[in-house]
Amino acid sequence: MQLQHPYLLFLGDAHDDLAAKTAAGVYQWRPDWCVGQLRLPGCQTTLGLPDMTLEEGRKAGARTLVVGVANRGGVISDTWQETFVNALAQGYDIAAGLHQRLSDVPAVREAAEEHGRLLADVRHPRERFGVGTGEPRSGRRLLAVGTDCSVGKMYATLAIEAEMKKRGMKVDFRATGQTGIFIAGTGVSVDAVVADFISGAVESLAPANEPNHWDIIEGQGSLFHPSFAGVSLGLLHGAQADSLVLCHEPERAHMRGLPQQPLPEIRECMELNLRCAHLTNPKAKFVGICLNTKRMDDAQADRVLKETQDRYGLPACDPVRTGVAAIVDKLG
Template sequence: MQLQHPYLLFLGDAADDLAAKTAAGVAQWRPEWCVGQLRLPGCNTSLDLPDMTLEEAREAGARTLVVGVANRGGVISEAWQQTFLDAIALGYDVAAGLHQRLVDIPALRAAADREGRLLADVRHPRDRFGVGTGEPRTGRRLLAVGTDCSVGKMYTTLALEAEMKRRGLKADFRATGQTGIFIAGSGISVDAVIADFISGAVETLCPANDDDHWDIIEGQGSLFHPSFAGVSLGLLHGAQAESLVLCHEPERLHMRGLPNQALPGLQECMDLNLACARLTVPQPRFVGIALNTKRLSPEQAERVLKETEDRFGLPTVDPVRTGVAPIVDRLA
């Protein structure tokens, strides 16, 4: 799925900052693609972008209205639909990553068909994928894996891509979730792929490439999360990544959404990921650890980063506080 940019970010009637985290991520990582934001009455959040009407943003070059807000259940609110219809009439594509699909709303589908516009439901892949083969392919690949969900895998891989490009290396971020797809402009939301085809979809996402080209692949879930381990395993096998980065939040006490499920130890997590990765990669290795230390003071974060690096002998960073340069140094 390929999205056209620039974007106008739709914040709708978001109740708070968290409800608009998708839009915030796009604005942070692809500011050059974002001409403005569109807010409806009752919106309680804002980005560092100008408020624009559909007409103003279209005049400024916007090509896709990106639904950067989520509500409970991931449904498309009736209060949003007139804005989407008006956008289609003005020549916009509309893109969303919600559980409910844009194309399942008859009025939107009819308007898009009439105007020849794209309704991009990025959480729901349109393509058909084959099963994975595990056959060796050229190019270099790095995958972020985690002790749990939502520990910084997307942020880490985006930071690695940015640092590598700053150094003139050939690198592309490969998105595997809806927010990442908005940021990259393309990708496959692997959690919506039929289980038998997850590894094949990832092989399609990062196919054979030049020997000096890096695909930096966004991770999903954790091999230790009872709810999502299947997605993580299919992604690991399809990525065939020679290099892995472990992502972890030190202060987290249990698996997200599962208060009775403890997080694995870092060594335990690395050992299982390496053992599983060897099915499709002869000699995978960890090249770094990325810690999300947002809950720690600067002094605590510095101590935890150093202790972890000393313990494992791997570059250990917080992509927000310290950047990821030490990990890229190891890749060179």
């Protein structure tokens, strides 16, 4: 799935900043792709981008209307439909990561067919994937894994990609979730792939490449999360990662959405991920730990990062506070 940019970011009638976090992520990592924002009456958030109508967005060069807002249930409201139909008539493609498909809304589907435009439901892959083979392939790959969901795996991998590009290294970020796909412009939402084909989908996402080229693969879930471990395992096997980065939020008390399920200890998590990764790459190793210290003050964060680095003998970074240069130093 390849998205055309520049983007006009659709914030709709978002009731707070969190509702538009997808749009915020796209703008943070790909500001040069974003020409403006489109807000409907009642919208309670802003990205600080110029407010534009559909017509103004097209004049500014926008090619895709990206639905950067999520509502309860991830559905396309009647209010949004009118905007989407008008956008298609004006030459936009539309990309969304909602649970409800754009193509399942008759008026939107018919407008796309009439005007020959793309409806990109990035949460729902269109491709047909084969099963994974585990066969060795050229190129180098890094995968982020985690002690839990939503601990910063996408942020960590994007920060690593940015640092590597700054150094002139050959590198591509490989997106495996809907926000990551908007940021990369392409990718596979692996949590919507049939289980037998997850590893094959990741193999196709990060195929054989030049020996010194790096694919930085966005991680999903955790091997220790009862709800999502299957996706995490498929990613590990399909990535055949040479390097792994562990992501963790030190102050989190339990698995997201499961108060009765404690987080694993970091070493326990690293050991299990390595055992699983070695099935398709016996040389896989950890090169760093990324901690999400957003709930800590500077002194506390510095102490935790140093303690983690000393305990595990690996660079410990917070991609926001410290950057990830120390991890990239180990990739060489």
